[in-house]
Amino acid sequence: MKHLKKNHKPIAAAILLMGSFLSAPALAGTGKLVLTGGVSTIEGAAGGGLTPWAVIGTQATENEWGIAANITQARTDDYTVDTQGVTFAWDERIEFSLGSQTLDTGITGTALGLPGLDLEQTIVGVKYKLFGDAILDSDTWMPQVSVGLQHKSLDAAGLAPTLNTLGAKDSGTDAYISATKLFLKQGVLVNGTLRATKANQNGFLGFGSTLGGDDTDYELMPEFSVAKLLKDNLAIGAEYRFMPNKLESAGRAAGLGNGLASDDWMDVFVAWAPTKNVSLTAAYVDLGRIVPGTTNGRDQTGVYLSAQFAF
Template identity: 45%
Template sequence: MKNYIFGNKCIALLGVLALLATGTATAAGTRQLATGGASTIEGSAGGGIVPWAAITGYGTGDEIGATAFASRVDTGDYRLDSQGAAVGLFNRIELSLARQDLDLITLGPALGLPGAHLRQHVVGVKLRLFGDVIYTDWPQVSLGVQYKKNRDFLIPSVVGATDDSDVDVYLSATKVFLAGVGNFNAFINGTARWTRANETGLLGFGGPLHSGRRLQAEISGGVLLSRHFAIGAEYRRKSGNLSGLPEDDWRDLFIAWFPNRHLSLVLAYVDLGTVATLQDQTGWYLSLQGAF
């Protein structure tokens, strides 16, 4: 019950900031199209699985922007639904919230738990430290913190997770290269994450193999085929703290459509490897984001 109250309070706060954004920003902000990225499954601005240094939305230094998203990852054995919202304050600070729901389509019945789900709340804060994705020689660099709270800890505790909540800390650098690949603009992002999450926290935190946080690398990059379309790939290294439940790294190939500053759509092929003993978890990812 406390988790629901906590989540509702966060949503209310983001809602208030979103109302402020509508009165402060014009046409969802004035930064260039696609420079705010999309929304990750954890709520922050970025690709689908890797956060970027970009601040959500299109607000410049004197504007406030807000985004909301819904996404689904489906491998057949698992289905992960994520929804959330974020607010970008003056292209400097980002506040985000996401709710995740993992449906154990195959594993649940195999464990004698038909209809079992693993759910998680993620609350994030990101601070742009320096640089700009386009207008400076240096990349844009941001520091992010994500507080994660697992809401269904029975299964994670049985398989060896030690905690139902924890904090991820990450440092991201993002740069857009104008005409970087032929005549096309290109972008690249690198993220270093300090974490002890199991399957991003859906299986809890820590375990018998490793109890403390470790650095994990995450990268993404792509090419803007036009002002409205981008293609690219992402890679996210995973921890593996639970004995008997090795984690494979995640990767995807995506295409993103930015018809205007108010809407973005991302479609991807995902390869999650082995997830909780089930091998060859490949499938699709779809995410829709609105900016205000």
């Protein structure tokens, strides 16, 4: 099978819209403190690399529009994930995001008789700040709290019949609430997110399953981030994201043992902002087992690189 052609038309269209916003009188001016708006997650929302934070992305402050674009690649032992995204924000209150993800299935696709198989996912997100200010309230214990939705649509290509057999849907919606607190004097940021999700491997393997028992209910999964500002434009940190394991029972029912088991995700990262509009992030990632039946049970560890341009 030839390598499947990637389709990022939604992202391209959104980027074209940036031109009209760049001429708007309410576009972000001086913006926020460097790095305090977070970077872009793999799903498009502002936060760390793996988990959203309560902060509203871009450089926009009150009564301003903000725009950000990002590109990311994560390489593990057996897989490659490429993501692109754009974010629009208004008034430090609401954030809209659009992300496109492509998973190169590597040896798993080959083992399934689908060499060159790419799984593509589009994610449309919205985040709304409920109360608090992670930066301005740094002298109190009150965090900034936001809620968000992420609707994910999967194009599984040649893997779709297999996912149908497992009873996994090709779309789903995550809901989350995040609380973020910056202790400015100590230069420490902490975040906690609670996500309601049905996604298998973040949605790359569909949503829920019915083979071997109905496992299509939402599960509440916590996510945590901590970051230390070493300088005003340099931070280090770590993230931990709990993940559902909805496909393992379906895999056992299909005679695959634990061949479809999944694990939690984590990373250790460094973020650097050479200018107020540009941030670069590098991380060591551990995504646990992803289809261990075709990868000899290996944990998928590797590197994550991301660039964000925010205005």
